[in-house]
Amino acid sequence: NAGVMQNPRHLVRRRGQEARLRCSPMKGHSHVYWYRQLPEEGLKFMVYLQKENIIDESGMPKERFSAEFPKEGPSILRIQQVVRGDSAAYFCASSPPGTANEKLFFGSGTQLSVL
């Protein structure tokens, strides 16, 4: 049973470009969460999604950031017009149906570097 899969593992972008981070939850999991970890800091919640629905986006910056979890395919975290301050590790997690926020299985993260 494959774990949470994130790709790419490393992503380099120049300022102003777009970054797309993908997350495939564990098989059977219907909840997806995105967290951001800045250097030397803890994980900050960004967004919680279920299939085709955003449940809680209280941690998402108001501009340039968006997330989706379509009926088919992986969840996507999209950052438009990246800036140097977006450089961070972005972690995706998933949990089974009926267990929202009760046990999160994390992927290996995507390290975004903005030049």
Added chain:
Amino acid sequence: AQKVTQAQTEISVVEKEDVTLDCVYETRDTTYYLFWYKQPPSGELVFLIRRNSFDEQNEISGRYSWNFQKSTSSFNFTITASQVVDSAVYFCALGGGYQKVTFGTGTKLQVIP
């Protein structure tokens, strides 16, 4: 609002020493979960334990043990006879239901051979 405090930023111990990582939390919920995660230098997040707010029994798993005390809102983590492979950043977290999982800032543990 929920809050998790890990007051110890960094701890260094010599191999085979015992070490306790502190975690204090704040929540208004009566039902919640507490977690510990390990982040080794490779960067991934490894789940260690989940504790339900109604279960205050301490838990032991090999060299790891957890002390949950609701009266002091603490969920401390002890590693007995530490090993170099225990070197990592350890995160305590709080969540459950519609409350997003909130992480502490982490404690970096260095075990010196």
